[in-house]
Amino acid sequence: MREIRTEDAVGHILCHDITQIIKDKKKGVLFRKGHVVREEDIPELLKVGKEHLFVWENKEGILHENEAAQILYEISAGNHMHGSDVKEGKIELIADLDGLLKIRRDALNRVNRLGEMMIASRHGDFPVKKGDKIAGTRIIPLVIEEEKMNRAKEAAGEMPIFEILPFREKKTGIIATGSEVSKGLIQDTFTPVLEEKLGEYSSQVLGKTTPGDEKARITGDILDFIENGADMVICTGGMSVDPDDRTPGAIRDTGAQVITYGAPVLPGAMLMLAYYEKDGRRIPVLGLPGCVMYAKRTVFDLILPRLMAEDPISAEELAGLGEGGLCLNCAACTFPNCGFGK
Secondary structure, eight states, X not given: OEEEEGGGOTTOBBSSOEEEEETTTEEEEEEOTTOBOOTTHHHHHHHTTOSEEEEOOOBTTEEEHHHHHHHHHHHHOOTTEEEOOOBTTBEEEEESSSEEEEEOHHHHHHHHTTSSEEEEEOOSSSEEOTTOEEEEEEESSSEEEHHHHHHHHHHHOSSOSEEEEEOOOEEEEEEEEOHHHHTTSSOOOHHHHHHHHHTTSSEEEEEEEEEETOHHHHHHXXXXXXXXXXXXXXXXXXXXXXXXXXHHHHHHHTTOEEEXXXXXXXXXXXXXXXXXXXXXXXXXXXXXXXXXXXXXXXXXXXXXXXXXXXXOOOHHHHHGGGTTOBOOOOSSOOTXXXXXXX
16 A cells, blocks of 8 residues: 555545544544545545545555455356445345355355455355345455465356355145044144245145055055146155054155155154156155144255255255254244254
């Protein structure tokens, strides 16, 4: 940086905050570090006693923090997001629509390991809403070598670090298993829970069947829903290891590819997730354990956003839910702003 007369500072970048003090009224920042001085700013600067300013001096191979923040933004921002105005060397990424946040974690870690720069974000694989802040980028010092920012570009790779997958409209079939439900001995309290959770997305419930505990009927109902245009089929109950719990076998009998029977999540350990292939589409078929009916948050809350964004879920990813997979059943639930699923 170099010192120049305030009258000569138009178009230059401030290297420090300018404080304004007005007795009994104000003590705060008049212009922040990184501000580009305009003609109309000169009288205000002189009023606060600034006859000279320290400004950024362009030097080949050296970038100002604002320029470096722009580079970090460019390697970060993917589809359906935009950047804020640069402020104090920081640019934030803002969601343009409701969807699922995806993060290339390996790329994010590579950039952050370089030092003198940072990208901080919220957790990936969770929903974001239009206008939500996704991440913030900046360098640590005021200036940085251009070569280091080139290394950041290489570390990030050709794809953006962040992406938002929009939620899709889905038609869902619900199969409420159990002879007690099919015979009307108890009221089905599971389906209303699912309808409420599905209602948070663009989802249409095609219908509900009650096949009892007959495996062949459950299998048939799954296939009927798929034949009638279902984008997802959910079976409720019958997921434990009791001999009369037939849902896992019924899902297998459809010919769907089973991704997992069991997940390291409490509540929700007895989850089954499978994908049925039809006309080039992968249709999720779920077997949900009884805890989804009564527990406020379960494994279903962790995977549903991904299913609604058509983000394929692997067995390895489900296994990775073990760390953070224990819901603490807090008296005041703050999910997703908690450690569950993270």
